Amino acid sequence: MAIKDYIRERFFPHMWCAGCGHGIVLNGLLRAIEQIGISKNDIVMVSGIGCSSRISGYVDFHTLHTLHGRALAFATGVKMSRPELKLIVPMGDGDALAIGGNHFIHAARRNIDMTAIVMNNRIYGMTGGQYSPLSGYGTSATTAPYSNIDHTFDVVNLSVAAGASFVARTTAYHVMQMISVLKQAILHKGFSVVEILTQCPTYFGRKNKLGGAVEMMEYFKNNTTSVGSKAKQENPELIERGVFVRKEIPEYCSEYEKIIQRATIG
Amino acid sequence: MSQNIRFIQGNEVCVEAALYAGLNFFAGYPITPSTEIAEHLSLRLPQIKGRFIQMEDEIASVCAIIGASLTGHKVMTATSGPGFSLMQEGLGYAIMAEIPCVIINVQRGGPSTGLPTSVSQGDVGQALWGTHGDHAVIAMTASNHQDIFAMTVHAFNMAETYRTPVILLFDEVTGHMRERLVIPEPGEFPLVERLRTSVKEGVDYHPYLPREDGRLPMSDFGGKHRYNVTGLAHDMWGFPSNNPSVVQGLLRHLVDKINNNSHNITRYNEYEMEDARTVLISYGSSARSALHVVKNRRARGERIGLLELQTLWPFPFGLVRQKCADAKYIVVVEMNMGQILQPVRMAVDNPERVYLANRIDGVFITPTDIKNILRIIQGRGM
Known part of the structure; x- marks a missing residue:
């Protein structure tokens, strides 16, 4: 199928700003799904609130646009009640890790089979540029006019510590890698996390004088490296990309099937 | 005819009635004085190939049951005052997105942590206006075990009929009191299944286009129709809209489908x-x-x-x-x-x-x- 067969053209044009990285993520995600060849009827996309979460409206799957931070909780109900469906949960950084932080770590801990995509643009874009838990110390935002003193989460380390069985990171610049890790994440049986660094030139870029979309993507190109690379040893400041964790551990819904077997024997 | 007579707590009556009504999915979080509902369902649901999950909080619990309802199952959660406060966000979502679900609040003393083990009926007003925005809700209660059974079944029927959350306001006394319950025979109470769309695959399905009587035929997630569900004001496709006439029509529909059918909903x-x-x-x-x-x-x-x-x-x-x-x-x-x-x-x-x-x-x-x-x-x- 062509990429346009996966979108709802009726609802275009999309509402993202010129230069926003979210459209690149949408494109990469649809290509990953197309390459895997999953039927559209078997995919449920659940999203929360924010710029990133509007992605669900544009795709021709079963789509559930929920409450700020709660996407994974809704997705857990969908997955538990219909385990054969593929759950894809795109979230923003504030959505997933501020208001939704508790749901995030507990979904990871359960290792329930779904793919959480954290579209990390380090800012609350929908509300106009406030700092998020991923903005980082020393950044500027409309609610940090004197510089941000909040320290950031490392999404990869947090996900690993919480028990996610697949953890990867990529950027909006590295589209081929994005498609590749998304495919692996979707095919992985268990809770998979893909952090995608995306650019918000409108707010994060402007407030922090990082230039436009092109300059922000060049930053991703020049300041990231493959996981475990020699470049990282030479320059610890570089952000690693790639698959950090991939392990086979019992998946929640499969385990619940065993509970049902145990309960129905007696 | 031999009757199925039990001597049980009110919270167990809720469980029996919910299973009678066709409950298939429960998500909850422990809280006094409602916890026995979760405990009993964790035992009973897998026996009928249903599913039970203990979530990380009450916010997640109500969200999980909404997700499960969308796949075509009858769903419920149970809590008490503090948890009910946390559920107001999800309650509003279920009202807006028109998702059938049943929320039990076994009331205790409030406000705040209040009196966890003591009786109160202090959440009656919250059931109506706890979640923000103009809306209508259905909230019901009962005073004895036989009626708790009947009203719990009625709650599921009303939730499925009008695609709306239904709140059951029980309290610490009815929840923990033990008295006789005659479990009704199958078929003794009519059970309502939600309307499902007859629109064929490939034909444009409008998930949020109500019929004249205010009811909306549904399509299960994972089924043949792919559509959008949102808590934003939305049009007949479920797509976000801020068109004033669309928004006004939606709010009128949400309130009218409840208030115009109070003759079906009211029990006394x-x-x-x-x-x-x-x-x-x-x-x-x-x-x-x-x-x-x-x-x-x-x-x-x-x-x-x-x-x-x-x-x-x-x-x-x-x-x-x-x-x-x-x-x-x-x-x-x-x-x-x-x-x-x-x-x-x-x-x-x-x-x-x-x-x-x-x-x-x-x-x-x-x-x-x-x-x-x-x-x-x-x-x-x-």
Whole structure:
């Protein structure tokens, strides 16, 4: 199928700003799904609130646009009640890790089979540029006019510590890698996390004088490296990309099937 | 015919009734005094190939049941005051996105952590206006085990009929009290299944286009129609819209589908009401004490009756007005500071005749408490 067969053209044009990285993520995600060849009827996309979460409206799957931070909780109900469906949960950084932080770590801990995509643009874009838990110390935002003193989460380390069985990171610049890790994440049986660094030139870029979309993507190109690379040893400041964790551990819904077997024997 | 008779807690009655109604999915978080509902369902649901999950909090619990309802299952959660406060966000979502679900609140003393192990009926108002924005809700209650069973089944039926959350407001006394329950036979109560669309695959399905009667045929997630569900104001496709006429139509529909069908939703009991000059109005466990007073005083020849409300929201204004038309005294018996007193005063022709007999100290209201108020009202002193 062509990429346009996966979108709802009726609802275009999309509402993202010129230069926003979210459209690149949408494109990469649809290509990953197309390459895997999953039927559209078997995919449920659940999203929360924010710029990133509007992605669900544009795709021709079963789509559930929920409450700020709660996407994974809704997705857990969908997955538990219909385990054969593929759950894809795109979230923003504030959505997933501020208001939704508790749901995030507990979904990871359960290792329930779904793919959480954290579209990390380090800012609350929908509300106009406030700092998020991923903005980082020393950044500027409309609610940090004197510089941000909040320290950031490392999404990869947090996900690993919480028990996610697949953890990867990529950027909006590295589209081929994005498609590749998304495919692996979707095919992985268990809770998979893909952090995608995306650019918000409108707010994060402007407030922090990082230039436009092109300059922000060049930053991703020049300041990231493959996981475990020699470049990282030479320059610890570089952000690693790639698959950090991939392990086979019992998946929640499969385990619940065993509970049902145990309960129905007696 | 041998009857299936049990001697169990009210919370277990909820479980039996929910399973009778077709419950298939429960998500919850432990909280006194509702926890037994989760405990029993964790045992019972997998036995019928249903699913139980203990979530990380009540916010997640209500969200999880909404997700599960979308795949075509009958769903429920159970909590008490503090958890019910956390659920208000998800409750509003279920109202807006029109997702059938049942939320049980076994009430305890509030506000805040309040009195975790004591009885109260303090969440009646919150059930109506706890979540933000204009909306209508269905909230129901019961005073004895047989009625808890019937009302829980009714709650599932109304949720599925009108695609809306239904709140069951039980309380610590009915939840933890043990009494006899005759479990109804299969088929004794009618069960409602949600309408499902007859639109064929490949034909444009409008998930949010109501029929004339306000009902919306649904398509299960994972089924042949792929559509969008959102908590934003939305059009007939479920796509976000801020078009004023679309928004107005949606809000009108959400309120009208409940309020215009109150005749289907309203349930009540009445005792000795035919010639009653003193009418007690009560609900939930307080109605037990009110009924005791009515029986005692009737035996002595007083013209006193009880109107026991089972559906609290939408408030049955017409019913209350009609039943109180000839009453000299109307006494609302409840364990809060007058949360049903207010709509009763709005309903009746002579609001100055409406009095309150209540307790708010975590102690169950007794017949003596009600008699003391009656003596004052009737001019006979304490």
